[in-house]
Amino acid sequence: MVTEVASIREYRERFPITWGIAVLLLGIMVLDVAGKIITGAESWNPWIGVGQEVSLSDDPYRVVTYAFFHFNWLHLAANVMAILVMGAWMESCFPLRWYLGLFLGGIVGAGLAVWIWQTGTVVGSSGFGFALLGVGTMFFLWDRTMIEPPVQSFMIGLCIVGWPLTFLTPFASIAGHVGGFLAGILVGGLYIIIQPDKKSAG
Numbered sequence: 001m002v003t004e005v006a007s008i009r010e011y012r013e014r015f016p017i018t019w020g021i022a023v024l025l026l027g028i029m030v031l032d033v034a035g036k037i038i039t040g041a042e043s044w045n046p047w048i049g050v051g052q053e054v055s056l057s058d059d060p061y062r063v064v065t066y067a068f069f070h071f072n073w074l075h076l077a078a079n080v081m082a083i084l085v086m087g088a089w090m091e092s093c094f095p096l097r098w099y100l101g102l103f104l105g106g107i108v109g110a111g112l113a114v115w116i117w118q119t120g121t122v123v124g125s126s127g128f129g130f131a132l133l134g135v136g137t138m139f140f141l142w143d144r145t146m147i148e149p150p151v152q153s154f155m156i157g158l159c160i161v162g163w164p165l166t167f168l169t170p171f172a173s174i175a176g177h178v179g180g181f182l183a184g185i186l187v188g189g190l191y192i193i194i195q196p197d198k199k200s201a202g
Helices: 008-014 016-039 062-068 073-093 096-117 126-146 149-168 174-194
Strands: none
Touching: 008 016, 008 073, 016 062, 016 073, 016 096, 062 096, 073 096, 073 126, 073 149, 096 126, 096 174, 126 149, 126 174, 149 174
C-alpha cells in the first residue's frame, strides 16, 4: 500500500518509475535555473513551450518537452506532490506499459489540447497530474476499492481545489488540465474494458 511506505528509500524501491519522474523534473528545474543564471535568459518557453502560436509541424517535440519545465519552484512543487501521491498508487495498480502509456498519453493529450485551444506558450507537468486524476475518477466510478482511502481523499481534495483554481487562476492552463484529465479518462476506460480482472492495488 502506498500509505504504508515508511521512508524515502522504501518509496524509491517500491515506486521507481514515479520516483524517477519526480527526480527528473527536479533535475531539469535545477538545470533550468542554472542555465538562466549563466545565459541571462528569462525564459525557455519560446523554444520548448506549446501553444496555438507554435507550429508542431516544425517543432513536434514541443508537445512533450513543455511538460518537463516549470515557471517556478512553487509550480514544480505542486505538480510533483500530485505525481508522488497519485503516481505511486497508479504504479502499484497498473502494469508498467500501461503506466508509461498514461504518462506519455497525459503529456501529449494535454499538449495537443493546449496547442489547439490556448494562446501563448505553456509549460508544466500538470497534464500528467490531471491524467492521474482522470484515471482515478474512472476507477472510483468502476471499483473504488482499488483506491486507498488516503489517496481517495487526496484526489477529492485536488478536485475541490484544483478545478476551481484551473478556471480562476490567470496563469493556469485550462486546456492543459482538461486535456490531461480526458486523456486519463480514456486510458482508464480502456484499461477497465481490456483488463477488468487486474484490480489489485499494491
